[in-house]
Amino acid sequence: MTISYPGHGLDRADHSRTDPALLAALRARADARLLLMDALSPVLDAANGLSYGAAADLPPDAETVFLGMDGELPVFAVVPAEGDDRPAYLQKPNWAAIALLGLQDMALYATARSLVDWHARHRFCARCGAPTHIAKGGWQRDCPACTAQHFPRTDPVAIMLVEHDGDLLLGRGTQFPPRSYSALAGFIEPGETIEQAVAREVWEEAGVRVHSVRYIGSQPWPFPSQLMIGCHALAEGRDLTVDYTEIADARWFTRAEVAEAMERRADGAAFIPPPAHAIANAMLGWWLERAR
Amino acid sequence: MTISYPGHGLDRADHSRTDPALLAALRARADARLLLMDALSPVLDAANGLSYGAAADLPPDAETVFLGMDGELPVFAVVPAEGDDRPAYLQKPNWAAIALLGLQDMALYATARSLVDWHARHRFCARCGAPTHIAKGGWQRDCPACTAQHFPRTDPVAIMLVEHDGDLLLGRGTQFPPRSYSALAGFIEPGETIEQAVAREVWEEAGVRVHSVRYIGSQPWPFPSQLMIGCHALAEGRDLTVDYTEIADARWFTRAEVAEAMERRADGAAFIPPPAHAIANAMLGWWLERAR
Structure with a gap:
């Protein structure tokens, strides 16, 4: 699914x-x-x-x-x-x-x-520094000086639900609103697969090894030009070593805590979930639904 | 799988x-x-x-x-x-x-x-045209003039096996070696999901509508910086309208033709498959294996 x-x-x-x-x-x-x-x-x-x-x-x-x-x-x-x-x-x-x-x-x-x-x-050519002009209806820029062609970026980002023994690992960005938690995420780097990026990011940010990475779905995210690639993975353990230079926090939540948070009773819930239009919200809904 | x-x-x-x-x-x-x-x-x-x-x-x-x-x-x-x-x-x-x-x-x-x-x-800043310098061990470039930061690109590409009634749709790029066929592929554009890119590319290049798109696997491809995202999809029909400005050909191959081509008997086979180190080759192997 x-x-x-x-x-x-x-x-x-x-x-x-x-x-x-x-x-x-x-x-x-x-x-x-x-x-x-x-x-x-x-x-x-x-x-x-x-x-x-x-x-x-x-x-x-x-x-x-x-x-x-x-x-x-x-x-x-x-x-x-x-x-x-x-x-x-x-x-x-x-x-x-x-x-x-x-x-x-x-x-x-x-x-x-x-x-x-x-x-x-x-607006300038990254190869030679000259001003470029818009081309192909806005799907390209051309450099008249060195003839380089430049194309709009789409930056793939891995975003992942990490599970252990029925609990879910979620984290907070350093500038998130209070009490908000979401799926861990990070840019996929040159030379790695989606699955390798998932494992590397979870290790870097939370100090947990994962396996059995699987794809859930994708969503474009225009701030500024991400392709969010949603995955699910299983953690090898639940001891966390959070990298506080990267994120503000990461912790395990029970299924009941995730379910309550997604019902939007923000006052009583363990955390505030990601907004409805973000893929992380759909991923949490997918995770609750599939385990029913 | x-x-x-x-x-x-x-x-x-x-x-x-x-x-x-x-x-x-x-x-x-x-x-x-x-x-x-x-x-x-x-x-x-x-x-x-x-x-x-x-x-x-x-x-x-x-x-x-x-x-x-x-x-x-x-x-x-x-x-x-x-x-x-x-x-x-x-x-x-x-x-x-x-x-x-x-x-x-x-x-x-x-x-x-x-x-x-x-x-x-x-080597130059796309925002202001000034020369930039390498930063963060090569994972960034900084502009001393306007303070913009620039990051290496990773361009997501959808590459897809399209199936109909047990046959597979493969195509030829305009500069492919003779008799070579591979999976159709194209850059994922800003504002679309992986699945939408698969459907759009197959429609643009071969004139076929697809459904049931699913993810198979991914591979980095450094010419110059693609993330190849392999998918499988089912075609609604087998009538093709090939866009010869985009590709040199597209046609259906039987399972037996694909199996024979993958056994590398190039002389007798219906086509020459993609090289072993390309994801399209692994995808063809995956496709043959799963239907056994």
Whole structure:
């Protein structure tokens, strides 16, 4: 059994990206939609959905990315002046807003935010230092000086539920809100598999060896551009050596404690679980469900 | 059932990366090992293993990356003057050399190659264009002008076995050697899950809708820095609409054809399978094995 998320519902129409004339025609259409963002934050409508304007209202030289076709309608987003690669929970208004989005809107916002933030933080060529320009509808940047091509990043992150004797190992980031615990996680490094990254991160952060790593599901996370890869693993023991330079705490929770926390009775529960729109929340739900 | 790969056997010793004095001491040790590379290619010893020299023989200003501890011995690699981000099969001597490496050596080479190639192609700050300098033992670059931090890339790629009625869909890249077929594959884009990337790529390249996507295993692939995420999916039908701008061909193969090809009787077989050190080869073996 795995967990899955809905897509954003747009046809990414990748062939249109490589056809500058077609792209320009899509961009010039009076009915071309513009996904509204306040810099990098979503702009919610009255029903807490994403809001749209008209791409035609943009200045002609606005840097835009082509997100795809929503049925017959092309959808664009604008690159802001500056990016922001801080974790989501440090972007307070944004953090509150995304909690209100449905999963399909979250997927579209994730795509748009990752793309436009990447452009805003990558206006120069990493190979030669020259200014680059947006290409292929926002899915590439080209360097006119050295001809290098640059592509938006997607950084794979391993996030894992570690189990021992029916209990679950959860941890706190150093800047988490009080009493919040979530699954341990870390970037997958060059030269390792998903499973090796899971084992290394749990060892580094909590001092526990794991085995039997298995994949549960994945979710894009646009702060700034992670692909969260959810896994389950079994611990060889329950003695912990927490690395307090990396995380604020890690401890074992019983199934009853996890179940109570997920029922959102925050006052009485042992911890506050991750928000509903994060994969860690779905992973905890998966874990409770599968053991019933 | 999943497929798995051995790690490179080194302790990545990530704490050492953040301690400049400790790093310098490791680098200065007379017994510090240097993984030898000919630019970006592995240098094989008589037993087709990786070769090592002494880090002490390097000039003091050589840009080095710290790969980790091999038991008590620190292991380093050197950043070459230039990188190379072409696909592996276009790097002919290299392609031949890696086929001779064992899987554990391949994992270490993959780590080293991805890291040093990334440095060679990312000497400037993408945010402001200024020259950057290597930091944290090669696991970061810092910009002294705008204070941006940059991290080595790991680009997730979905690679998939698509099955219909017991047959398997395989394709040819436009620059593959003659008669070679492999699993379809493509970069996971910002804003999509692994499963959505599988479905999108198969639809774009072969015109087939898939369902029941499941994870099989993962492998790092250092040309230049992919994390290959192997999946299996079921096709809704067998009519193909191949996108010849993306791939040279795609077609269905019977189980008998796949089994014969994997037995390496290249002359008589329907196709030449992917090389033994690529995840696609292990995936084909997994597929044949599980249906027995």
